Amino acid sequence: MTDKLRIEDVDKAFDGKVVLREIDLAVGEHEVVCLIGSSGSGKSTLLKVVNLLVPVDKGSIHLDGVEITGPDANPNIVRQKMGIVFQSFNLFPHMSVLANITLGPRKVHGLSADEADERASALLERFGLLDKIDEYPDRLSGGQQQRVAVIRALASQPELMLFDEITSALDPELVAEVLDVIRGLKEEGMTMLIATHEMGFARDVADRVCFLDDGLILEHGPPAEIFSSPSQPRTRQFLQRIVDAGRL
Amino acid sequence: MTSPIDHVERRGPQRLWPRLPPRQREEGARAALIAAASTVVVIGLILWWVLSSDTWPAVQRQFFSGFHFRESFPQVLDGFWLDVRMFLVAEVLILAIALVVAMIRALRGPAFLPLRAIAVVYIDLIRGIPILLLILLLGFGVPALQLRGVPNSPLFWGITALVISYAAYTAEVYRAGIESVHESQRMSARSIGLTQGQSLRYVIVPQAVRNVIPALLNGFVSLQKDVALVFVLGIREGLREAQIYNASTFNYTSYVAAAVLFLLVSVPVARFTDWYTERDRRRKQAMSS
Ligand SMILES: Nc1ncnc2c1ncn2[C@@H]1O[C@H](COP(=O)(O)OP(=O)(O)OP(=O)(O)O)[C@@H](O)[C@H]1O
Ligand SMILES: [Mg+2]
Numbered sequence: 282m283t284d285k286l287r288i289e290d291v292d293k294a295f296d297g298k299v300v301l302r303e304i305d306l307a308v309g310e311h312e313v314v315c316l317i318g319s320s321g322s323g324k325s326t327l328l329k330v331v332n333l334l335v336p337v338d339k340g341s342i343h344l345d346g347v348e349i350t351g352p353d354a355n356p357n358i359v360r361q362k363m364g365i366v367f368q369s370f371n372l373f374p375h376m377s378v379l380a381n382i383t384l385g386p387r388k389v390h391g392l393s394a395d396e397a398d399e400r401a402s403a404l405l406e407r408f409g410l411l412d413k414i415d416e417y418p419d420r421l422s423g424g425q426q427q428r429v430a431v432i433r434a435l436a437s438q439p440e441l442m443l444f445d446e447i448t449s450a451l452d453p454e455l456v457a458e459v460l461d462v463i464r465g466l467k468e469e470g471m472t473m474l475i476a477t478h479e480m481g482f483a484r485d486v487a488d489r490v491c492f493l494d495d496g497l498i499l500e501h502g503p504p505a506e507i508f509s510s511p512s513q514p515r516t517r518q519f520l521q522r523i524v525d526a527g528r529l
Numbered sequence: 530m531t532s533p534i535d536h537v538e539r540r541g542p543q544r545l546w547p548r549l550p551p552r553q554r555e556e557g558a559r560a561a562l563i564a565a566a567s568t569v570v571v572i573g574l575i576l577w578w579v580l581s582s583d584t585w586p587a588v589q590r591q592f593f594s595g596f597h598f599r600e601s602f603p604q605v606l607d608g609f610w611l612d613v614r615m616f617l618v619a620e621v622l623i624l625a626i627a628l629v630v631a632m633i634r635a636l637r638g639p640a641f642l643p644l645r646a647i648a649v650v651y652i653d654l655i656r657g658i659p660i661l662l663l664i665l666l667l668g669f670g671v672p673a674l675q676l677r678g679v680p681n682s683p684l685f686w687g688i689t690a691l692v693i694s695y696a697a698y699t700a701e702v703y704r705a706g707i708e709s710v711h712e713s714q715r716m717s718a719r720s721i722g723l724t725q726g727q728s729l730r731y732v733i734v735p736q737a738v739r740n741v742i743p744a745l746l747n748g749f750v751s752l753q754k755d756v757a758l759v760f761v762l763g764i765r766e767g768l769r770e771a772q773i774y775n776a777s778t779f780n781y782t783s784y785v786a787a788a789v790l791f792l793l794v795s796v797p798v799a800r801f802t803d804w805y806t807e808r809d810r811r812r813k814q815a816m817s818s
Contacts, residue, residue, distance in 0.1 A: 334716050334719060357722055360720055361722040364721075369713070371717050373714065373717070373718075375736055384732075388723060388731065433721065
């Protein structure tokens, strides 16, 4: 398996507070890696660093073997190969669903309005949201909003998708419909790096699970291994708390 | 997270006079009656007090003379028309220039530091100078230089001074709007590959402007009055015409005529601003509930 994404020895601090420490992580082509870890462990920061929304302090990141953290890398070009979906506030509230989805293809990828509309309709159809094409985000349920956010990211035809706890702001009954979208993407072979609090989902969908603790990757491995016999006491503790909270 | 209660409360727009059960409706009618009666009494008392005072005839002659009003009005109206045109031209320029300045201020990254610095210096400098000083400086100063290829009319430089001054304030209004847009919106825009400029233009600014429309409208009201300041340059706008009339008759009714004209424009805009702000506030409340 060739590496789609390779993160090497990345450090990141905010105002002297170290948030990521010596992160080494590779994501293979078509691989799905889930990031787990307690709140504040650095999952979101890691994803933002990969998307170049936050600069690294040290280390390097390679996409398809090309360094994207160097001084000559153009973030606007790099981002065209990746899609990212955040926890909330993803959609542009002043634009219809269609306009949200077509903005990137039209302004960044140079598609004509017709081509972009066609692409958007096809994606909406596939995810069962075609009837919402002219709605505005505040008239959609949280689950529908997140699905549209995923579609918007897919409309730029990314080769790598980053998800940052995209279900954690949702009512429980809406979580499944969003997670099913990600399962569908896995079946199509999308390469994905997913930060999540949904352990059941991580066990289900991940090829590999990465446990982050205080900015450090404490351990990673196949979900069966991490969830049933973690080697680190911190991982055991974390998982125990989740079990106690009834979430695994 | 919508509970059944939310739906009940949210149904339909709020009314100024909510439809009430009969008993409360009766009370509502009584309240309206009391409000009307007390208004009539208070205004009546004030009028009686003013009109019956010893000085009223003198005040009326000086400020509210029907004869002088009719005499001065056409001239003042003529001048006021220039005020209106100055306001329209200046306002369009202000809205455009201020937006550009605010967008420059919102750019991030070391490459834009010089541009950002220029924007900050401009805003700080201009906001620290009295607007009248700027009008005098440009309106008299620049024409006195007799530069070639540069307009020499005080009118041009008067409007320029107004635009420069108001654009600095208005840029700050826009900036507040830009900062009120959630950071995730900027990140989302950047993450789909938009450049900083595109993110501002298509995602941030449209939301920002919507958030500051009431503040922009307040700026309209205040500029609509401040255009009269160019009278110090001798430009024959409304206030200047009133002054000219006053100088030859020693009667102040012409000023009152000018005041009436300014009020005719500014009061409706002020009412509209209030109405819009209130509607906006309600809508936001409905959305966040
Ligand atoms: N822009 C920022 N400025 C300063 N500190 C930040 C910033 N972003 C994140 N942090 C800090 O970095 C640490 C890691 O944050 P991060 O959001 O990456 O954690 P997380 O694992 O995603 O947590 P959660 O599960 O709550 O989303 C936190 O302590 C946070 O306060
Ligand atoms: Mg997070």
